[in-house]
Amino acid sequence: MQPTHRSSRILQPAKNWFVFLSLFVALGLAYIPTGRLPGVPDWVPLVLAFWCIREPLRVGMGTAFVFGLLVDIGQGAAMGQHALAYVVLAYLATSIARRVLWFPPLQQALHILPMFFLTQLIMVLVRLVAGAEFPGWWYFLSSFTSAALWIPLHFLLLLPQYRPVDRDDNRPI
Amino acid sequence: MSLAGHQSPPVFKQGPTPLVRLLVLVSVCLAMLVADLRFRYLEVVRQGLSVATWPLQMAAAAPVDFVRDAAVYFATLVEVQQDNAELRRSQLDAAQRLLRFEQLERDNAQLRELLQMAPAPGVRSVAAEVLYDAPDPFSRKVILDRGSQHGVAAGMAVVNAQGMIGQVTRAYPVQAEVTLLTDKDQAVPVQVARNGLRGVLFGAGLGRMELRFTLSGVDVLPGDRLETSGLDGIFLAGLPVAEVVSVDRESQTFAVVLCDPVAAVERTTQVLVLGRAEAPPSRPQPQPQSPALRRPERKG
Numbered sequence: 001m002q003p004t005h006r007s008s009r010i011l012q013p014a015k016n017w018f019v020f021l022s023l024f025v026a027l028g029l030a031y032i033p034t035g036r037l038p039g040v041p042d043w044v045p046l047v048l049a050f051w052c053i054r055e056p057l058r059v060g061m062g063t064a065f066v067f068g069l070l071v072d073i074g075q076g077a078a079m080g081q082h083a084l085a086y087v088v089l090a091y092l093a094t095s096i097a098r099r100v101l102w103f104p105p106l107q108q109a110l111h112i113l114p115m116f117f118l119t120q121l122i123m124v125l126v127r128l129v130a131g132a133e134f135p136g137w138w139y140f141l142s143s144f145t146s147a148a149l150w151i152p153l154h155f156l157l158l159l160p161q162y163r164p165v166d167r168d169d170n171r172p173i
Numbered sequence: 174m175s176l177a178g179h180q181s182p183p184v185f186k187q188g189p190t191p192l193v194r195l196l197v198l199v200s201v202c203l204a205m206l207v208a209d210l211r212f213r214y215l216e217v218v219r220q221g222l223s224v225a226t227w228p229l230q231m232a233a234a235a236p237v238d239f240v241r242d243a244a245v246y247f248a249t250l251v252e253v254q255q256d257n258a259e260l261r262r263s264q265l266d267a268a269q270r271l272l273r274f275e276q277l278e279r280d281n282a283q284l285r286e287l288l289q290m291a292p293a294p295g296v297r298s299v300a301a302e303v304l305y306d307a308p309d310p311f312s313r314k315v316i317l318d319r320g321s322q323h324g325v326a327a328g329m330a331v332v333n334a335q336g337m338i339g340q341v342t343r344a345y346p347v348q349a350e351v352t353l354l355t356d357k358d359q360a361v362p363v364q365v366a367r368n369g370l371r372g373v374l375f376g377a378g379l380g381r382m383e384l385r386f387t388l389s390g391v392d393v394l395p396g397d398r399l400e401t402s403g404l405d406g407i408f409l410a411g412l413p414v415a416e417v418v419s420v421d422r423e424s425q426t427f428a429v430v431l432c433d434p435v436a437a438v439e440r441t442t443q444v445l446v447l448g449r450a451e452a453p454p455s456r457p458q459p460q461p462q463s464p465a466l467r468r469p470e471r472k473g
Contacts, residue, residue: 024229031226031233033305033316061191065198073222074230076307076314076343076350079215080205087198091191124311130210132311133357133378139310 011161014055018160022047023059023067031074038138041146044071044082045089045119049112050150050157052093053100064090077123078130085122089115109150116143216343223345234305297448299324301331303441304348313356313376313439315339319446320347328407330447335436336413337361337401338444349446353438354414355380363414364402368392371402374415377431380439382415384430389422393430409447 026043034040044067051059068083075082092115100111120143128134189197208214299319307314319325321344329341331351340359343350352359355376363384364371370391377383387393397417403410415432422428 028229028233030308031230033234033237033308035306035308036310061194061198065202068202069222070226073219074226075309076316077309077311078206079209079219080202084199084202084206087195087202091195094191126206127311130206131358135310 011158012163012165014051014058014161016058019051019055019059022157023051023063027067027070027074030071038136039141039145041149042116042119042142043146044068045086045116046146046149046153047157048086048090049093049115050153052090053097053108054157056094056097059090060094061087061090078127081123081126084126085119088122089119092118105151105154108154109147112150113143113147116146119143219343220345227345227347237305297324299446299448301325301349301444301446303351303444307350312358313353314342315351315353317341317349317351317444317446318347320345320349322346324448325349325446326448330401330408330412331444332412332447333436333441333444336415336434337408338434338436338438338441340407341446351444354382354434355438361408361414362402362404363399365393365417366398366400366413371404372399372430374399374432380434381418382432382434384417384432385427387428387430389424389426389428391428393417393420393428395419398435399432 023044026047029043048059048064048067052064064086065083068081068086069079071077071082071086072079093112096111100108103111117140120140124134124139188194205215209219301317301319301323304316304318307316317325317331325341325344327341327344330337331339331341337354339351339353339356340361341349342352353376354361354374355378357376357378359376361374362371363374370393372384372387374382375385384393384399395417398413399415399417401408401410401412401414413435415434417430417432419431420428421430
């Protein structure tokens with residue numbers, strides 16, 4: 001699959017182990033105890049959305065459900081809170097995957113932003129219905145930081161796929 | 174599988190459509206949420222999965238620990254000296270209080286002996302350290318570095334040097350989750366130290382607490398100290414909890430009583446987990462041989 005419609009480069013297929021390694025690294029980042037710092041990006045949905053768009057046949061709602069549960073447990077949140085939000089995110093990301101890939105990374109990030117916002121909105125609604133207190137509007141800052149990270153993440157996660165098929169000793173990469 | 178419709182049969186088996194999968198997973202999530210938040214059925218699942226994710230959690234907490242340890246290491250000598258002086262002062266103060274306490278304890282023991290009562294039930298306690306705030310922004314919880322292996326169990330009270338800070342709500346094998354007093358769902362039975370008036374204290378958001386269900390005519394004044402009443406059989410009686418900040422008697426029936434916690438509930442690191450008061454010893458069986466030794470039975 002080509003990175004954008006402008007590039008004529010043909011990428012290598014994504015390796016299964018790399019997809020899941022990146023998801024587990026995101027999970028580890030989500031476990032870093034940052035306290036109540038506002039605007040900490042939500043790593044797991046970011047990487048999930050990336051693979052849902054790039055590899056919709058491999059990473060989808062089932063993966064989102066499992067990783068959502070793992071985040072729920074690590075963060076001491078209600079069981080199913082993150083899982084629910086991530087499953088909806090995965091559904092939306094998979095359904096717009098074909099269209100988003102035609103845009104350059106910045107506009108892709110603008111596609112992703114409302115989905116992250118919806119993810120957080122679902123979690124807030126679930127907890128408010130369950131009787132928790134509203135965490136304040138700063139809570140939603142994290143969807144914006146996550147969306148801003150889409151562009152560097154885009155290049156980082158595609159790096160292994162940029163490798164040439166045959167190794168050439170005269171070429172640096 | 175009739176082909177009566179206008180759709181062609183599928184060439185590739187793709188399983189259920191995405192929408193169906195979404196609906197199934199969403200309903201599973203909603204069922205889990207209800208089971209967890211309303212009925213607390215999923216504690217076993219949570220325990221099991223938390224053991225699996227524990228190494229990853231420890232690895233994630235390592236950089237934060239490192240930064241914190243480094244900050245502590247580079248603390249200046251002046252600060253340590255100041256602390257030392259202050260500690261000496263407070264030790265003198267504490268020694269005085271300890272003397273008085275010992276005296277009171279002796280008196281108490283003698284009085285109890287006089288009344289032929291059983292000795293006061295012993296209290297087990299576990300010293301613990303706060304590892305970090307739970308990242309869930311909807312509630313106020315902290316994670317301790319002691320768990321069920323060290324004798325911490327759900328329901329135990331957590332105190333620091335000044336007073337109560339919360340209650341253990343989940344005990345994992347090597348960690349425990351403490352819900353702070355300022356959490357919206359945390360309730361503590363208290364009484365006003367001045368006149369013994371009882372009430373229930375709830376978290377009110379923004380680090381405040383509220384004494385709910387107080388009739389507007391009752392005798393509560395700003396500055397009153399609230400302590401645990403021990404009525405629930407979980408918390409020990411007499412632990413300082415909060416101080417009344419404002420009393421608003423505007424409404425017809427109930428007064429709005431806002432309180433501040435006595436202890437620095439959200440900024441404490443060293444805590445003590447207090448075990449439940451042990452169950453009272455069972456009543457001795459009546460012995461027909463020596464009726465003189467039989468204790469009078471309690472009514473009700």
